[in-house]
Amino acid sequence: MLRSTDEIIADLKAGKCSTFTGGVHPPDEKSLSNTTDIQTLPLPDKIVLPLRQHIGTEGNVCVAEGDYVKKGQALTKSTHPFAVPVHASTSGTVVQIGPHVVAHPSGLSEACIVIEADGQDEWTTLTPLAHFRSLPQQTVVEAICDAGISGMGGAGFPTHIKTGNSKTIDFLIINGVECEPYITSDDRLMQEHAWQIRQGIDVLHHLISPKAVVIAIEDNKPDAIKAMQIACQDKPEYLVVAVETKYPAGGEKQLIQMLTQREVPRHGLPADIGILMFNVGTCFAVASAIYEGKPLIERVVTVTGRAVRQPGNYWARLGTPVGHLLVHADYQVKKQPTPQVVMGGPMMGFTLSSMAVPIVKISNCLLVPAKGEVNFSEQERACIRCGACADACPASLLPQQLFWHAKAKELDKAQSYNLFDCIECGACAYVCPSEIPLVHYYRQAKAEIRLEKEEKSRAEKAKERFEARNARLIREKQEREERHQKAKEAREAALATKQQSAPAADSSPAKDKVAAALARAKAKKAAQVHSNQSTAPDNDADKKAQVAAAIARAKAKKEAAQASDSQENSADDERKAKVAAAVARAKAKKEAAQANDSQENSADDERKAKVAAAVARAKAKKEAAQLNEDSVDAEPDTHSQKIKPSTDTSSVQVHNAESLSAEKANGHAPANVDKEKRKRIAAAVAKAKAKQAAKRNNSEAE
Amino acid sequence: MSVYIALVAIGALALTFGLVLGYASIRFKVQSDPLVQQLDELLPQTQCGQCGYPGCRPYAEAIANGDDINKCPPGGEATMKKLADLMGVEPKPLNAEAQENDxxxxxxxxxxxxxxxxxxxxxxxxxxxxxxxxxxxxxxxxxxxxxxxxxxxxxxxxxxxxxxxxTTNSWKWNFKQSPKGDIPIKMVS
Incomplete structure (x- = not known):
């Protein structure tokens, strides 16, 4: 049962605050860095801006290499709701857009924009919305999105998503707890810029209109509490509450539990129980964006640890390489056994792989511990089942069970122990007497589970695509078959009509005659040309001529078959014609052989050969005429053509003539597929035979 | 007489249940073999055919009919173990060719x-x-x-x-693979 909002407000006003289970009290070490003012760093030469500095997706780059950009100019844009833009943090030239090592424990690279600073640090045009109260809510939310603001406490959740919330909100909680040891950036920000934070809270209050605003600060920061109280004294609905110093009180769920005793449901968000929470740094950025129009281009970074001579807080432009900050804090490498820089605090941070890693929107601290300051345990010992981790867990989980299952890769069992409710605060590992890096195991298990889920959805998609492809192939096959079927029917129908009208068709034979005559004339001409040339037969030309002749022969044969076909309809006649053709062929061959033989001797013999060919032609004509009275003209002509080329072994031009006639003959629509096929086969056979004969002739001639 | 009443009553009951069961067997008929479905879901759906079957589903059917469970190289050891678990057989080492590309x-x-x-x-x-x-x-x-x-x-x-x-998204917190960085989780107090 939720306590009523009024009850909670009354309790908070009276300074009564609950607590959460578990938690630890590590030495806070904050005095190292919280005694000096926030310093401004000189500009670095190079700025490296990762495209993705928040939870969600990266936007599309809208600048190119070589472009000049001004300070505050947006470098990416996107219509995706979970993408916030990245802005140039100083003026200069874009020198590279590509992978660069980023602030990630893996030390892997991500897409970054590298800007070479020109030192001018020139602002782009800024559009403040100081009169935001008179503007529609949507405009203000868009301005917050365009300013590139995402949560600056550590998670990097895009702020405009939270502010664009449509649920009714009871409490707007401003998180100034900063519970992790060493880190003092929020503390210093509250002390020095309380008024601007208050302005940011005003904007958020206007957008969200909650019943109460709670500014929560751990009680180990009395100066910050005082500063915020002064800044908010004219607003009675802004409650500045000091909470117990306990790690991890700054965790979202833990702080909500402390202040309101409400628990965020497992898969839910704080908004589901009427609460929204923003970090003080985020409020400061919102105020800059709305009152001054400045996008988020710098943040306060704590540089601390005993290996730097000047620990403190610095205003660092986003994209500043870590090395640049450390140089200005006077980093003493000699004080460390191995060079080591931790980004984030000692509980949740990670060791950086390179000094070139840039500061991003969520980097709040650089910890450079001296020898013996922070213990990086190498010695993992066996779990002794002491249960200290379960006492320390702020999420009331059973870290031991999770550890066993994560280590044994029993991922489903680990999930049944609510692995995903773990906030990875590191309290369990902190208290572990066996120095087991428990959080590391949980992170590995979580990553495994996430990837497994991804694999599964990929497999699902692959299966879908595979099935869709199979369905498509089957469909295409069916369509093809249907098409073939239709074409076949059409052909048959066409044949039927043709057979009916064939006897009446007179024009086609006439055409055939013309074509045949033309071919004949050309062939004759070619033969004449050949007779002029044949005195000096050359081997190469001979071969070419033979090929041409063979092709011509085949075409002539085909044409003859077609021509005769179009006129005679009965199979009987056709067979007769074929017999005639075969006889003619045989004779022609014989003649050709003889002709060739005689060709060797003299030009006289050639004339003899011609005579022989003519005789053969005549005979063939006669035979064909006898056999097929209907096709008197077409048949003998083709025979003559067939004979001539075989006698004139080197006539190239014959080919042209024949192809011309063949083209004409092709004008005939084939009456029947079957017949045509048969004809083709016959033609091929004839061609082969003719080739053989020609070869024989040639060898004889040689 | 009471014998007949009993017979009629039991007979009527038998008939009723028979009809109900008969109807249910038609109305709630399982379209495909649920085992094949389950096996298919375990397979990686690469459709690579390295198992000798044209796709993952045919292999799932083959396993259901008693084929070996160790023929899926893309699935690797993990898939083989899950298949063994579902089929109630002993896990087998993967084929020689299946082992090489993990x-x-x-x-x-x-x-x-x-x-x-x-x-x-x-x-x-x-x-x-x-x-x-x-x-x-x-x-x-x-x-x-x-x-x-x-x-x-x-x-x-x-x-x-x-x-x-x-990538940073698919990284599995394996510091051995990328020997950069570790998490400090304990302070000397």
Whole structure:
């Protein structure tokens, strides 16, 4: 049962605050860095801006290499709701857009924009919305999105998503707890810029209109509490509450539990129980964006640890390489056994792989511990089942069970122990007497589970695509078959009509005659040309001529078959014609052989050969005429053509003539597929035979 | 007399239940073998055919009919164990050829060398290659299952299987693979 909002407000006003289970009290070490003012760093030469500095997706780059950009100019844009833009943090030239090592424990690279600073640090045009109260809510939310603001406490959740919330909100909680040891950036920000934070809270209050605003600060920061109280004294609905110093009180769920005793449901968000929470740094950025129009281009970074001579807080432009900050804090490498820089605090941070890693929107601290300051345990010992981790867990989980299952890769069992409710605060590992890096195991298990889920959805998609492809192939096959079927029917129908009208068709034979005559004339001409040339037969030309002749022969044969076909309809006649053709062929061959033989001797013999060919032609004509009275003209002509080329072994031009006639003959629509096929086969056979004969002739001639 | 009443009553009951069961068997008929369905869900759906069957579902059917569970190289050890678990058989070591490639890969077409023959497009079981005849082809990396089937038909050998690079999203907190960074989790007080 939720306590009523009024009850909670009354309790908070009276300074009564609950607590959460578990938690630890590590030495806070904050005095190292919280005694000096926030310093401004000189500009670095190079700025490296990762495209993705928040939870969600990266936007599309809208600048190119070589472009000049001004300070505050947006470098990416996107219509995706979970993408916030990245802005140039100083003026200069874009020198590279590509992978660069980023602030990630893996030390892997991500897409970054590298800007070479020109030192001018020139602002782009800024559009403040100081009169935001008179503007529609949507405009203000868009301005917050365009300013590139995402949560600056550590998670990097895009702020405009939270502010664009449509649920009714009871409490707007401003998180100034900063519970992790060493880190003092929020503390210093509250002390020095309380008024601007208050302005940011005003904007958020206007957008969200909650019943109460709670500014929560751990009680180990009395100066910050005082500063915020002064800044908010004219607003009675802004409650500045000091909470117990306990790690991890700054965790979202833990702080909500402390202040309101409400628990965020497992898969839910704080908004589901009427609460929204923003970090003080985020409020400061919102105020800059709305009152001054400045996008988020710098943040306060704590540089601390005993290996730097000047620990403190610095205003660092986003994209500043870590090395640049450390140089200005006077980093003493000699004080460390191995060079080591931790980004984030000692509980949740990670060791950086390179000094070139840039500061991003969520980097709040650089910890450079001296020898013996922070213990990086190498010695993992066996779990002794002491249960200290379960006492320390702020999420009331059973870290031991999770550890066993994560280590044994029993991922489903680990999930049944609510692995995903773990906030990875590191309290369990902190208290572990066996120095087991428990959080590391949980992170590995979580990553495994996430990837497994991804694999599964990929497999699902692959299966879908595979099935869709199979369905498509089957469909295409069916369509093809249907098409073939239709074409076949059409052909048959066409044949039927043709057979009916064939006897009446007179024009086609006439055409055939013309074509045949033309071919004949050309062939004759070619033969004449050949007779002029044949005195000096050359081997190469001979071969070419033979090929041409063979092709011509085949075409002539085909044409003859077609021509005769179009006129005679009965199979009987056709067979007769074929017999005639075969006889003619045989004779022609014989003649050709003889002709060739005689060709060797003299030009006289050639004339003899011609005579022989003519005789053969005549005979063939006669035979064909006898056999097929209907096709008197077409048949003998083709025979003559067939004979001539075989006698004139080197006539190239014959080919042209024949192809011309063949083209004409092709004008005939084939009456029947079957017949045509048969004809083709016959033609091929004839061609082969003719080739053989020609070869024989040639060898004889040689 | 009471014997007859009993007989009639029991008979009536038997008839009723028989009708109900008969109706249920038609009304709630299971369309496909649920075991095959379950097996199919465990398989990685690369449709690579390395098991000797044309796709994952045919292999699932074969397993249901008693084929070996260790023929799926893309699934690897983990899939084999799950199959063994579901089928209630002893886990078997993977085939020799299945063991060698454990790294996830995707196809990559060297686009300068592609002649646009569309042979790989026809080979791809998940339509993950884009292109047209005499135009350059390219692989949609997100859809590629790494099945290897496009490599063989390429006449100019311009397809490579490249291992998938670890990104910050797919990194598994394995510091041994990328020996950078660790988490400080304990302070000396």
């Amino acid at each position: 790294v996830k890969k995707v196809a990559y077409i060297r686009e300068d060398e592609c002649i646009g023959c569309t042979k790989c497009i026809q080979a791809c079981p998940v339509d993950a290659i884009l292109g047209a005849s005499k135009q350059m082809h390219t692989v949609i990396t997100d859809e590629c299952t790494g099945c290897d089937l496009c490599v063989e038909p390429c006449p100019v050998d311009c397809i490579d299987m490249v291992p998938v690079k670890t």
